[in-house]
């Protein structure tokens with residue numbers, strides 16, 4: 001499904017990633033882990049087509065991320081580290097707004113169901129007055145409107161309470177199992193990594209980090 005081959009990224013003379021190769025199958029949750037500044041977001045951003053690789057290729061269901069960008073983009077959902085919601089709109093208005101921007105048409109009931117499945121029951125409330133956890137859920141719900149095959153998540157549970165965190169983790173697990181979605185997930189939370197991820201991709205050279213991750217006893221690729 002997702003095939004990353006020989007991927008490299010340099011910013012001017014600074015090499016951030018080199019020769020990263022891996023694949024992801026439907027239903028798999030893969031954790032992207034490693035120390036600060038290792039290049040996790042850079043890798044995710046290239047897969048999200050927000051940044052161009054210096055070398056290598058990314059293909060999703062046979063579509064190249066550069067050559068077939070339009071078709072490729074329809075298959076991905078991306079949740080950035082920073083919230084991308086409208087504070088002055090209600091949850092309902094946010095969902096309707098982003099549905100209009102999306103390439104699929106969804107009835108309001110279906111949009112509300114996405115939120116309900118995430119235990120986000122604040123349909124008429126202004127996004128600006130939601131708790132941190134509810135805002136994160138709305139951010140995630142928006143990325144699911146067009147039912148992407150591959151979900152790219154950049155620390156989607158950072159800084160939120162344990163209940164919201166556990167609801168998001170439970171939801172993602174169900175999404176992978178029941179709807180066969182592939183999920184690439186950046187996290188610094190060891191418990192979350194152990195609970196959620198089927199396998200890991202460790203970016204960076206810090207031996208402390210690598211040893212710690214090996215103790216999680218999950219299949220791991222290192223770059």
Ligand SMILES: Nc1ncnc2c1ncn2[C@@H]1O[C@H](COP(=O)(O)OP(=O)(O)OP(=O)(O)O)[C@@H](O)[C@H]1O
Nearest residue numbers: 011014016034035036037038039040041042043203
């Ligand atoms: N646009 C850019 N121009 C120059 N350097 C950049 C740019 N984007 C990222 N970098 C550098 O690339 C390296 C990797 O950054 P990246 O944000 O991918 O790391 P990360 O593993 O996601 O870190 P964190 O865990 O702190 O989020 C860093 O040294 C960063 O300064």
